[in-house]
Ligand SMILES: Nc1ncnc2c1ncn2[C@@H]1O[C@H](COP(=O)(O)OP(=O)(O)OP(=O)(O)O)[C@@H](O)[C@H]1O
C-alpha cells in the first residue's frame with residue numbers, strides 16, 4: 016500500500032482542517048477577550064507607567080523627563096509629605112486588617128468547621144452578608160451609627176457602663192483611620208472566613224481522628240494538625256488582603272471625601288491618587304503626578320505579590336497535602 | 337460497509353513514538369479486536385483511524401479511499417467511547433439525532449433512523465430520558481445507538497464494556513456479537529478482556545509497545561503464538577515458559593536438568609525458551625522436577641504453583657483436588673503436541 | 689482536659705458575631721420606615737403602625753432619577769456579565785483545547801489581570817474613553833468591567849473546561865460538528881454551573897463599584913445606583929428619613945438577590961477556592 020503522506024508536517028491537532036481554518040478558529044475564540052483586555056486593562060496600565068516618566072510643560076505638551084516625577088514625589092516636601100503620610104496610613108490600614116480581620120476570619124472559620132454544628136449554613140450566610148453590600152452603603156451606615164447626633168453607639172457603650180469611652184471617633188485625627196479600618200474589617204471578614212473555612216473542610220476527617228487517637232484534644236488538634244495544613248490558604252488570604260488594601264479607595268472616599276480628613280489623617284494611596292489626578296479644592300489635577308502615584312501603587316502591589324509568590328507560597332506548598 | 341487498510345503508520349507525541357510502523361488490513365465486515373498491555377497504543381491507533389489524532393506518517397484508507405487527511409466526520413466512521421461520551425444536556429433521542437441534524441439529514445429520515453436504532457437496542461421506552469437517568473448498561477446501548485444511526489462504514493469501539501459490572505458485561509458482549517451479525521458491519525474493537533477478544537473477534541491484533549506482534553484468528557493465537565510476547569499475553573492463566581538448551585540433534589531439549597523429547601525435529605543448537613500452558617501439562621512420574629509452593633483449590637479445578645530448582649515458576653491446572661501439600665516434590669510433564677518453542681529472540685522456531 | 693469545646697460557647701460566639709454583622713443593616717432598614725421623631729427617640733424599636741412614616745421613600749423615589757440609576761446599574765451589570773462570560777468562555781476554550789505556539793504565553797498574559805487591579809490604569813482609561821467618545825456612557829463602564837473581570841473568568845472557566853471529558857468533544861467531532869458548534873452546542877451548555885459562579889463573582893463588585901462610575905460616568909443621568917445613592921446622600925445629608933430610605937433602597941435588592949443565590953455563591957466561592 017502506498018504511503019501517501021510520508022513525513023507530513025502537522026501544525027495542530029485537528030485532523031482535516033487547513034492551517035488557515037485553524038487560525039480562523041483561534042482568532043474567533045481569542046480575539047474578543049484579548050482585544051478588550053489589552054485595550055482596557057493592559058494598555059492603560061502600561062500607558063500610565065509610561066506617563067509617569069513624562070511631565071507637562073507650560074504649553075500643555077508632555078516631555079520625557081526620566082524619573083524626575085518619582086524624585087519629586089519622594090523628596091519634594093509638598094509631595095513627599097502627603098505621599099509618606101498616605102503610605103504609612105495604608106500600612107496601618109493593612110496591619111489592622113491582618114491583625115483583626117484575618118484572625119477573626121480564622122476563628123469564625125474554625126468554629127464553622129466543627130464537626131457537629133447546627134445552623135452552620137445560617138451563620139455562614141449571615142456573617143457573609145455585609146461583604147455583599149456596597150462600600151458606600153456600609154460607610155454611610157456606620158457614619159450614622161457612630162454619629163453623636165443619633166447616639167446609637169453611645170447608647171450601647173452606656174448600656175455596658177462604658178459611656179465615657181464614646182467620642183467622635185470619625186472626626187478626630189487620632190482615631191479616624193483606625194475607626195474606618197475597623198469598619199472595613201467588619202465588612203470584609205467574610206472573605207477570609209470563607210476561604211479558610213473551605214480549606215478546613217478539605218482536610219480529611221481521618222487526620223483529626225488520628226490526632227485524637229494520639230491523645231490530642233480539640234484545641235491541640237487544631238493548632239498542631241489543621242493550622243499547619245491551612246498555612247497556604249492563610250498566605251493567599253494575606254496577599255489578597257494586601258492587594259485590596261493598597262488598592263482601597265471607596266470606603267474612605269464615601270465616609271470622608273477626597274480629602275480623607277481630618278487633616279488627611281485617613282488618607283491612603285487610593286485617595287491620594289484620586290486627589291492628585293482629579294484635583295480638589297486645594298490643588299489642580301495633575302496627570303503626570305497621578306500616573307506617578309499609580310505607578311508607585313503598582314510597584315508596591317507587585318512587591319507584595321512577588322514576595323508572596325516567590326518566598327511565601329513556595330515555602331508553604333511543601334507542607335500542603 | 338468497507339474495509340480498512342493501514343499502511344506504515346507512525347505516530348509520535350513530540351519525540352516519543354507511540355505507534356511504530358503499523359500495517360493492518362481489516363476486511364469488509366470483519367470484527368477485529370485490538371489487545372495489548374496498557375499503554376501499548378491501542379487507543380491511539382483507534383483514534384488515528386477515527387481521525388481524532390493526526391498521524392505522523394503513513395496512510396489510512398477506508399473503503400479504498402485514502403482518509404489520512406480527512407476530518408472524522410468525513411471518514412464515515414462511528415466511535416463508541418469507553419466513557420460513552422453521551423451529551424449530558426440532551427435526552428436519548430437528541431443524543432442519537434444530534435450528529436444527523438448537523439449533517440443535514442432530513443427530519444423524517446432522522447426520526448426513522450433513531451426509531452430503528454431504538455428498536456434494535458430496545459431503547460424505545462428511554463428516548464425522552466437524560467443520560468444521568470440511565471443505568472450503565474442503558475448508557476452503553478445509547479452510545480451504540482448513536483453510532484448506528486450514522487450508518488457508518490466502520491464502527492470503532494474503545495473498551496466499551498470496561499465500565500460495566502461482570503454480569504452486564506456478558507450480556508452486552510452477546511448483544512454486540514448479535515449486532516455485528518445483524519448489521520454486517522466492519523468493526524475495530526479495543527479491549528483488555530481476553531474473553532471478549534476470543535469470543536467476539538474474527539481476527540485479533542496483539543500489540544506491544546506501539547508495534548503489532550501478531551495478527552490472527554483467536555485460536556491461531558492460542559495454539560500457535562508467533563512469539564513469546566503473544567504466548568504469554570494470550571491465555572489465562574498465562575503460559576509457563578522455561579529456558580532450555582537444544583541437544584544438537586534437534587530431538588530433545590535440556591530443561592532444569594532433565595531431557596525433554598521434542599515433538600518434531602528442530603534444526604540448530606543453543607539456548608531456546610520452551611512454553612506450555614497450565615491446562616496442557618500434568619503432574620506425574622516423568623517431566624520437569626519442581627517443588628510445590630502453593631495449592632489453590634477452586635472445586636472443579638485446582639492450581640498447583642511450583643518452582644524448579646533454578647527458580648522458574650510453573651503453574652499446573654489439575655482436575656478436581658490436586659491432593660498435594662506444600663513442599664512436595666513433583667514432576668511436571670507437558671502434554672504431547674502442546675509444547676511451544678521460541679528462539680533466543682523469542683520468535684517461534686520454524687517448523688514447530 | 690479532654691472535654692470538647694462547649695457547644696454553648698461556640699454558638700454564643702457565632703451568634704454574637706452574626707448579630708454584629710446584621711445589626712447595622714437591620715437598624716437602617718428598620719428606621720427607614722419610621723417617622724423622624726421615632727428614629728431619634730426610639731431607634732431600636734421596629735416600625736409599628738404608630739411610628740410608621742414612608743416620607744423618606746417618597747423623597748427617594750420622588751427624585752425620579754433613582755429609577756434611571758437602577759436601570760443603569762442593571763444594564764451595566766447584565767452587560768458586563770454577559771460579555772465576560774461569553775468572551776471568557778471562548779478564550780478559556782481556545783486556551784485549553786487548542787495547541788498553538790503562544791498558548792502558554794497568552795494564558796500568563798491574561799492571568800496578570802487577576803492580581804493587578806485595573807484601577808491603577810485609570811489615568812489612561814479616562815483618556816482612552818474620551819478618545820473613543822464614550823465618556824458618560826454605560827458602554828465605557830461595561831468595557832472596563834469586562835476587561836477587569838475577564839482574567840478571573842478565564843481562569844475559573846478553564847479549570848471547568850478541563851474537567852469536561854475529552855471524549856465528549858471528540859464525540860462532537862465524530863458527529864461532524866465544526867469547532868464553533870462544538871463550543872456553542874456542547875461546551876457552553878455544560879459550563880452553566882461554572883458560569884453561575886463567575887456571574888456571582890462578577891456581579892457583586894460591578895454593582896457595588898464607586899470608582900469607575902465616578903471617573904467615567906459621573907453625570908448626565910448615566911450614574912449607577914451606587915454612585916447615585918452616594919450623590920443623593922451627599923445632597924440630603926441632614927434629612928435622616930431620606931438618607932435611611934436611600935440606603936435601604938440600595939441594600940434591599942442586593943439582600944434579596946443574595947438570599948436567593950447565597951447557596952450558589954458560597955458554593956462558587958468554596959469550589960473556586962479549593963483549586
Ligand atoms: N496526548 C498524549 N501526549 C503524549 N503521550 C500520549 C498522549 N496520549 C497517549 N500518550 C502515550 O501514548 C501511549 C499509548 O497510549 P494509548 O492511550 O494508546 O494506550 P492504550 O493501549 O489505549 O492503553 P490503555 O489500555 O491503558 O487504554 C502511552 O504510553 C501514552 O502515555
Ligand SMILES: [Mg+2]
Nearest residue numbers: 378379380494
Ligand atoms: Mg486506551
